[in-house]
Amino acid sequence: ISLETELNKAIANNDFFLTYQPQINVQTGDLYGAEVLLRWNHAEHGEVPPTTFIPTLESTGLIGPVTDWIIRNAISQWQQWIQAGHIKTSQHLSINLSPKTLGHPDFKAALLDLRTLPTEQKKRIHFEITENLFIDPENNIDNLKFIKECGFQLSMDDFGTGYSCLSYLKHFPLDCIKLDCEFTRDIINNPVDLAITQAVINLSQDLHIDLIAEGVENEQTLTQLKAMGCKLIQGYFYSKPLKSSAFQEYCQHLK
């Protein structure tokens, strides 16, 4: 049976679930926010990593309804946490978008459905666009602007690893860049990585764009990044992506 058939079954059976990876403001020690990451709980194979099935979701068009489900579930979970006092309205929620969903009418409809969310909440919801797929600025600038016009934030994911990242910085209305772990992972030993990371930190400050350093796994790297002026960190050093119950506990412990 094909992966596509299995994915259709997974949608029907509700076999997807969401995890939340904490993002920490290292200057205050507070939670800056969380990135939502999709997981598939497969009846036979257990947890299947998204890199194995997201390309198929994309090529079959199933990414549309699945992204819809992710957005609605993540935001409703986030609102529940806000109402229960686990999360503050000022904390950020970040949702990955496949570039293929960007211009899709269903995605636009989903954003319009969220119009009634309080402005204060919308401006803390980020949509992450990966740099790994080419996004033609000419064809996509309006789609990106639409996300902003709806009151949401835009983040550039996997920054530095993909296509024309500097051109994206110039043309896209970005609020945040996520520096890929490829650069942060080895800054202690690799002077080239160190120089690139410092340059991107400086650039983000000059452009008044937030920067989240990804893939921080140990204290040495964290200390170095802090010394370099990096404020926001996401990585296994703080936490791996957590199921909602575990993320809720994580928030309580941080307080």
Ligand code: G
């Ligand atoms: O968690 P990790 O193994 O969690 O994710 C691997 C890759 O899958 C990342 O590049 C991530 O951006 C992508 N990914 C994870 N969750 C989602 C999602 O909800 N939507 C999209 N489009 N990509 C996702």
Ligand code: G
């Ligand atoms: O969307 P993006 O490509 O940024 O997806 C984030 C991916 O990075 C997810 O697969 C997540 O599980 C993974 N990740 C998060 N923190 C770390 C880390 O500290 N080290 C490594 N190797 N991967 C991480």
Ligand code: MN
């Ligand atoms: Mn991401």
Ligand code: NA
């Ligand atoms: Na990344």
